[in-house]
Amino acid sequence: MTQHTPIDLAAVASDEFDVIVVGAGPGGSNAAAAALAGGLRVAQVDKAAFPRVKPCAGGLTMKTCRALRLEYAPWVRATWSSVEFNLWGGEGHRFTHRRRPVVGLVLRPEFDNALVRQNLEMRDFRLFSGERFVDASYDRGFTVRTRARTLRAPQLIAADGAYSTVNRQFHLAHPRTNAVAIEVNIPRDDVRSDSDPQLCFDFGAVEAGYGWVFPKDDHLSVGLYTYRWGLKGLRERLLAYIAAKRLAPRHIDALRFDAHQVPVGGYGLSRSLLPLYMVGDAGGFADALTGEGIYHAVESGRIAGETAVAVHRGDARGPALYRRRLWRSVLPDTFLTYQASRVFYRHLRAGTHALEAPGVWRALIEGYADAATFTTSAVRAPEYILRSLLHGSLRYERLASQDVAGVASA
Ligand SMILES: Cc1cc2nc3c(=O)[nH]c(=O)nc-3n(C[C@H](O)[C@H](O)[C@H](O)COP(=O)(O)OP(=O)(O)OC[C@H]3O[C@@H](n4cnc5c(N)ncnc54)[C@H](O)[C@@H]3O)c2cc1C
Structure with missing residues (x-):
């Protein structure tokens, strides 16, 4: 397991890059890795200092593992071959x-930190963490301003998550709605359950959604996902779910509850000529049925990084190529699960x-x-x-x- 030691900022050699990635979640890190593999000089900006908390149950499906361009296996805390619906x-x-x-199940602070660290080993990579993206302008290249500096690159990848500031400025992504999920991590030795908890989805434990228990090596991730935007009292509902599952944590008051939006239904991307690629939650690509979004982030990140390489080599017109490639893997799922969730x-x-x-x-x-x-x-x-x-x-x-x-x- 990796240590949670803070990352030192790499020394800045230049403010000119081939591509800038905003956001260092799994989508941004996979995009950076794919661009680095193609020989590009990459700058990545994140408002957080790593390791940072991201509310997430950390469920990696096998397709997520296949789409990752970085090593993940050492940070998998448990694997499951059984699932209850x-x-x-x-x-x-x-x-x-x-x-x-x-x-497979990971701890997001540990996993995201490990991805960032792998990119930091690459010579052509610079990370500006603890620096919020402020705005960007385009004039034959992007000028990106953070709280601390100005960076320039011909291409931009927006992987800044559910509340994307880049999208608020450029309006390329149009998620149909925002689902929401709330979770708590309960240490295993704090649980008084008499049965061994199984990995499960309990559909209907919350309106238009489900409750989950994801057992990892030393704790249980327990939470609620609801597709109904604006549903009130999520913390109380999660407490009721925990009680009904008879998990009975001894120190419930000491537990930390985190909620976060999951934008879904973002299959209708605006047609734009700008070489700006929306990735993961910033695009609203997650699976509306389950709230799974790591796959959609790493796969769209991979495609964005590889598109940036093709454009850099003069092989392709970026935005059209990016949309076409997204429709081969990510967007059919974004579309289908959004439609299916409304019926389901x-x-x-x-x-x-x-x-x-x-x-x-x-x-x-x-x-x-x-x-x-x-x-x-x-x-x-x-x-x-x-x-x-x-x-x-x-x-x-x-x-x-x-x-x-x-x-x-x-
Ligand atoms: C409670 C919960 C449980 C979930 N469980 C699962 C699960 O088990 N499996 C699964 O596949 N999905 C799950 N999801 C969904 C999943 O967490 C997201 O879809 C996924 O994290 C999206 O990755 P991303 O890289 O697009 O964005 P993020 O992981 O959100 O990363 C975005 C990054 O951008 C940075 N950022 C934001 N704004 C700025 C700014 N202005 N300037 C600079 N940086 C900025 C943030 O600090 C962050 O590091 C869950 C979601 C929730 C809320």
Whole structure:
């Protein structure tokens, strides 16, 4: 495991770069790594000093691992090959992949810090952390102002997260709505549960959303995701969920609750001629069904970094190429999950019931283990169903109805 020691700022040799990346979350770091791999000089700006807190359960799907251009394995705190999709107060479903994990779990402060540190080892990389992006202007290149300096580069990557300042200035991304998630990390030795907590999604534990428990090596990430913007009392609802799950932490008052927006439905990007590429939450690319956004951040970051390399070499017109490439992996999922979430959360009982259909869960779980996107899992469903049957790779268990009396939320 890495130590949480503060990063020293690298000495600044020049304020001229080939590309500037705003934001050093997973999206920004993967974009920087892809650009560095193509030989570009990269500047990255983040308002935070690292390591920094980012509210997130840290679930990495296999497709996320495949899209990363940086090492991640040493920072995975747990892997799970079983996942429960339950209807809150109703029946549960446990799906297990017998051969491969379906999700890895990281601690975001540790993971994000590790990605930043790997880029810092590259000669052509400069990090300006603890420096807020203020504004940018374009005149045959971007002039970017932070609180402390002015930087210049022909191309700009906006990976500054859910409350993107870059997007507030350039208006390229148009998420349809903001989902919201709240979480708390409970140390394992603080939990008085008599059963071993499983990785689960409890659909309906909150209106238009779900509750989750993600067990890691030394703590549980427990939280609520709701697609209903503006829902009040999330902290109280999360406390009720924790109580109903019988986790009973001994020192509940000492726990830190963090909420953050997750912009979704951002598939309709403005057509612009500026070589400015929106990445991750800044683009509103996350999966509206689950709130998964790390994949969409690292994959759009990879594409943005590689597009910047192609443009630098004179191979391509950046904005059009970027949009085209996004539609090959990220945006079909952004679109499909946004449309699906509107139906799924309105008809939760029918939606979770549909998960029992072998054609659905076999394609979904085999696809997840194979690092497929949601869209690819749907398109390749016949192949995944057949493969799982031939290899006997999947197991399904129907779980008894959960006893969640006393929770008035679903
Ligand atoms: C409670 C919760 C749980 C979640 N759980 C999961 C999960 O298990 N799995 C999953 O895949 N997704 C999860 N998500 C979603 C996921 O956290 C995000 O989609 C993901 O972090 C997006 O990555 P990013 O790189 O686009 O942005 P971020 O990770 O938000 O990084 C943006 C960076 O930009 C910086 N920044 C912001 N403004 C400025 C500025 N003006 N100047 C300079 N820097 C700036 C920030 O400091 C930050 O470092 C969760 C979200 C929440 C809220």
